[in-house]
Amino acid sequence: MRINKYIAKCGITSRRKADTLIEQGKISVNDKVMTSLGYIVQEDDVVKYEGKIIKLIEDKHYIMLNKPIGYTCTNSKNFDDKVIFDLIDIDTKLFSIGRLDKDSRGLILITNDGDIYNNVVHPRNEIFKKYIVKLDKSFLHSDKYKIESGIDIGDYITNPSRIKILGKNILQIEINEGKNRQIRRMFDVLNYEVIDLNRVSIGDIKLGELPIGSYRVLSNKEVNYLRNL
Numbered sequence: 001m002r003i004n005k006y007i008a009k010c011g012i013t014s015r016r017k018a019d020t021l022i023e024q025g026k027i028s029v030n031d032k033v034m035t036s037l038g039y040i041v042q043e044d045d046v047v048k049y050e051g052k053i054i055k056l057i058e059d060k061h062y063i064m065l066n067k068p069i070g071y072t073c074t075n076s077k078n079f080d081d082k083v084i085f086d087l088i089d090i091d092t093k094l095f096s097i098g099r100l101d102k103d104s105r106g107l108i109l110i111t112n113d114g115d116i117y118n119n120v121v122h123p124r125n126e127i128f129k130k131y132i133v134k135l136d137k138s139f140l141h142s143d144k145y146k147i148e149s150g151i152d153i154g155d156y157i158t159n160p161s162r163i164k165i166l167g168k169n170i171l172q173i174e175i176n177e178g179k180n181r182q183i184r185r186m187f188d189v190l191n192y193e194v195i196d197l198n199r200v201s202i203g204d205i206k207l208g209e210l211p212i213g214s215y216r217v218l219s220n221k222e223v224n225y226l227r228n229l
Contacts, residue, residue, distance in 0.1 A: 008114020073099040106199030134196035
């Protein structure tokens with residue numbers, strides 16, 4: 001098994017980020033710092049991450065969380081006292097597939113399966129994520145086309161999106177990318193403030209009626225959908 005895939009299957013991080021760990025000299029095999037991204041792990045190899053032995057995880061977890069406002073999507077408490085993993089009663093290292101900022105709420109997918117992570121975040125899949133957005137004032141129909149066509153948010157021109165107007169200041173928007181605070185920045189360009197942002201679906205995975213702060217295990221159908229992206 002290729003070294004980055006092995007690291008991912010140990011639940012440390014995704015395959016893409018595993019390459020970075022190798023480049024940073026944080027991975028060793030048989031007490032020698034690994035330098036080859038293409039190394040194939042043998043059955044009797046001892047692989048370590050920052051000096052600690054890592055092993056393949058037998059049990060994989062696939063979870064949907066309805067993230068509350070005020071929680072961050074990080075594994076470290078150095079940045080904030082409230083993190084999403086505090087809400088999940090599973091004694092295994094997990095990571096979120098994508099993020100929502102601290103002031104946003106809604107659907108977060110959580111796993112320890114690096115392959116699933118890569119399927120969802122890889123740009124080639126262009127999975128649309130759906131949000132319900134509440135603005136600080138009425139939304140002008142003339143601004144709908146500007147956002148849907150792609151808009152310059154300062155350092156990036158967004159991909160085309162889909163907007164459905166649900167009320168005078170309530171919209172449904174679908175995007176297939178996830179730059180930092182992207183939706184807030186998109187509306188800010190047109191002088192709107194997002195006062196509530198709720199993600200309700202990622203591709204075919206829907207939040208449904210899951211209560212805020214609660215989580216559930218994904219169904220086999222949902223897991224297979226993610227595996228086959």
